[in-house]
Amino acid sequence: MPATKSYAAHSATTPLEPWVLERRDPKPTDVQIEIQYCGVCHSDLHFARNEWGMTVYPIVPGHEIVGRVTAVGSAVTKYKVGDTAGIGCLVDSCRECDNCKHGEEQYCTNGFVFSYGSMERDGSGMTYGGYSKSIVCHEDFVLKISDNVDLAATAPLLCAGITTYSPLRHWKVGPGMKVGILGLGGLGHMGVKFAVSMGAEVTMLSHSPSKQADAERLGAHKFVLTSDEAQAKSVMGYFDFILDTVSAPHDYNMYLGMLRTNGVMCCVGVPPEPTPVHSMSLVFGRHTLAGSLIGGIAQTQEMLDYCAEHNIVSDIEMIRMDEINDAYERLLKGDVRYRFVIDMASL
Numbered sequence: 001m002p003a004t005k006s007y008a009a010h011s012a013t014t015p016l017e018p019w020v021l022e023r024r025d026p027k028p029t030d031v032q033i034e035i036q037y038c039g040v041c042h043s044d045l046h047f048a049r050n051e052w053g054m055t056v057y058p059i060v061p062g063h064e065i066v067g068r069v070t071a072v073g074s075a076v077t078k079y080k081v082g083d084t085a086g087i088g089c090l091v092d093s094c095r096e097c098d099n100c101k102h103g104e105e106q107y108c109t110n111g112f113v114f115s116y117g118s119m120e121r122d123g124s125g126m127t128y129g130g131y132s133k134s135i136v137c138h139e140d141f142v143l144k145i146s147d148n149v150d151l152a153a154t155a156p157l158l159c160a161g162i163t164t165y166s167p168l169r170h171w172k173v174g175p176g177m178k179v180g181i182l183g184l185g186g187l188g189h190m191g192v193k194f195a196v197s198m199g200a201e202v203t204m205l206s207h208s209p210s211k212q213a214d215a216e217r218l219g220a221h222k223f224v225l226t227s228d229e230a231q232a233k234s235v236m237g238y239f240d241f242i243l244d245t246v247s248a249p250h251d252y253n254m255y256l257g258m259l260r261t262n263g264v265m266c267c268v269g270v271p272p273e274p275t276p277v278h279s280m281s282l283v284f285g286r287h288t289l290a291g292s293l294i295g296g297i298a299q300t301q302e303m304l305d306y307c308a309e310h311n312i313v314s315d316i317e318m319i320r321m322d323e324i325n326d327a328y329e330r331l332l333k334g335d336v337r338y339r340f341v342i343d344m345a346s347l
Helices: 042-048 151-158 160-170 186-197 209-218 229-234 252-256 297-310 321-332
Strands: 003-008 017-022 030-039 065-072 084-087 090-092 134-138 178-182 201-206 222-225 239-244 259-267 288-291 316-320 339-343
Touching: 030 084, 030 151, 042 321, 065 134, 065 151, 084 151, 090 134, 151 160, 151 186, 151 297, 151 316, 151 339, 160 186, 160 239, 160 297, 178 186, 186 201, 186 209, 186 239, 201 209, 209 222, 222 229, 239 252, 252 259, 316 321, 321 339
Parallel strands: 178 201, 178 239, 201 222, 239 259, 259 288, 316 339
Antiparallel strands: 003 017, 030 065, 030 134, 030 339, 065 084
8 A cells, every 4th residue: 555645634623734644556447646736625624624523534635636647457448647637526426326327426325435534435444635645546536637728727627616617507507698606716716717608697796896806807797796785786686597606604685686587596605504595585586596516527527628628727826735724724814816726746
């Protein structure tokens, strides 16, 4: 079992620090990847600090993983040594339930295996993520990445990208539709890029006036300052679809009121506490309040190919591995535009 350098959290109250983990030797259907870049997701911080009450320590976060294939098992057919490849949030699922059979492994009814902090399906141990030098994964959960993209800026697509792309595709966002993107952070900036590329009229909804210039730079056609009562009122009953990327507490009812008849608001941000929703916000206008979780492996590959074709990547700030604890503190303050990416050569 090869020893692999990594950074791990050993408790909810201690910083991440260097740790040597053991990866499994590649099985016949496994691919081994030397990790070159790994994005930093807010979920990493939640897990490192056990804010969701499910962390098993030590934990090595990271599920926005890109690099080069360094070894393949004897039965692998999809990859060869030297290929550019990635791994996102999933590394396994049951493959047998209806959702898995329909390419929606993220909704596996028997429990998917997360890239870190999950028990392997064979019970052999916990999974460890991308804050490490290498990773081993079944070829079915490895993703092909074009050699013609900025690899570092592509890493966040493995979570922030698919999290926003999937609901836009599911609700068939396209020309003639009016789309609101609520919140301009790691998810929101990708939502703007995707919705604009799909031909929709895109409005950035933000309570911060400082976000307007960036929203316009990213391609948003309009900007609505939601903390301004007059501006918020001007878009009541206006949108066909709102993508809600905000993870802080906010009033769902106000934004549901911005939907047209039959409009949909889809939540991909996860506030820490339940939010009251009045039935009046739904029944008047036949509005739908929905949610979406990342995407299946096939759709994630579709998203990566779409991004390569349309020259879409994340806006990133590169950091060294030993800067991760400072990056977490900045993440809590919203001090990043728009995704930290770790240069794993620094480990």
